[in-house]
Amino acid sequence: MQTLLSMLSTLPLLAGAALATISISLVSLVFAFFLGIGICAMRFSRLAPLRGLAIAHVRFFRGVPLLVQLLMLYYLLPSFGVNLSSLAAAIIAISVCSSAYVAEILRGGFLGIPQGQLEAARLLGLGGLATLARIQVPQALRLTLPALVNEVILVIKASSLVSVVGVAELTRTAQNIAASNYKPLETYFLAGAVYFVINFLLARLGALGERRLAKAHQS
Numbered sequence: 001m002q003t004l005l006s007m008l009s010t011l012p013l014l015a016g017a018a019l020a021t022i023s024i025s026l027v028s029l030v031f032a033f034f035l036g037i038g039i040c041a042m043r044f045s046r047l048a049p050l051r052g053l054a055i056a057h058v059r060f061f062r063g064v065p066l067l068v069q070l071l072m073l074y075y076l077l078p079s080f081g082v083n084l085s086s087l088a089a090a091i092i093a094i095s096v097c098s099s100a101y102v103a104e105i106l107r108g109g110f111l112g113i114p115q116g117q118l119e120a121a122r123l124l125g126l127g128g129l130a131t132l133a134r135i136q137v138p139q140a141l142r143l144t145l146p147a148l149v150n151e152v153i154l155v156i157k158a159s160s161l162v163s164v165v166g167v168a169e170l171t172r173t174a175q176n177i178a179a180s181n182y183k184p185l186e187t188y189f190l191a192g193a194v195y196f197v198i199n200f201l202l203a204r205l206g207a208l209g210e211r212r213l214a215k216a217h218q219s
Contacts, residue, residue: 010177010181010187010190011190013173013177014170014173014174014177014190014191014194015194016173017168017169017170017172017173017174018170018194018198020167020168020169020170021156021159021160021169021170021198022156022198024087024090024091024094024159024162024167024169025094025152025155025156025159027091027095028090028091028094028095028098028155028159029095029098029151029152029155031091031095031099032094032095032096032097032098032099032102032155033099033102035095035096035099035102035103036098036099036100036101036102036103036105036106037102037103037106039054039057039058039099039100039102039103040054040102040103040104040106040107040110042054043055043058043103043107044107044110054103057099057100057103058100058103058104060100061096061097061099061100062100062101062104066093066094066097066158066161067161067164069093069096069097070089070090070093070094070161070162070164070165071164071165073089073092073093074086074089074093074165077089086162086165086166086167087167089165090159090162090165090167093162094155094158094159094162097158098151098155101151101154102148102151105144105147105148105151106140106144108143108144108147109139109140109141109143109144110136110140112139112140112143113136113139113140113143117139118136141213142213142214145206145209145210145213146206146210149202149203149205149206149209152202152206153199153202153203156195156198156199156202157195157199160195163175170191170194170195171191173191174187174188174190174191
């Protein structure tokens with residue numbers, strides 16, 4: 001009983017750390033989404049140099065582990081006189097890495113739109129921006145929402161890696177608690193339960209969004 005009470009007393013600390021994890025992940029995802037849109041647009045560009053840069057970006061950041069990218073950013077940039085805080089390094093590393101995945105997800109969504117619809121839009125006199133806003137973006141969003149939600153969940157889990165540079169998120173806080181109470185199994189179990197609750201709620205929100213988009217599409 002005493003052990004249970006002791007572990008429950010750590011929940012406020014873990015809850016605060018979970019808010020830090022969510023905040024870091026959401027800020028990173030916002031940057032990743034807009035950067036991913038730019039990379040996706042470059043992949044469809046008629047200019048070969050832009051396409052080449054986009055392809056190189058996607059291949060590098062999908063091919064190198066996030067942990068290695070984080071450590072490179074945190075320890076390499078000071079050699080060039082650029083000193084980043086651990087939090088800034090964490091957000092930049094997650095954002096740039098995730099942007100490569102977001103770009104490919106969005107590209108797949110746009111490629112999944114039937115060409116007949118785009119030809120029909122041109123025949124109806126819709127311009128490029130109108131076609132993008134009224135036809136391509138809504139359908140790409142509907143097609144890619146499951147993958148985008150999955151990317152959000154992956155970023156939440158991947159944010160645990162930023163503990164290696166000293167960011168006090170959920171995993172780092174659990175490490176500190178385990179080092180002080182000598183109960184690593186119980187502490188990491190609680191931390192895992194918190195991660196599960198966060199990602200379960202995100203998955204449910206994603207499923208709700210999918211159903212609403214499907215109803216809107218049918219109507």
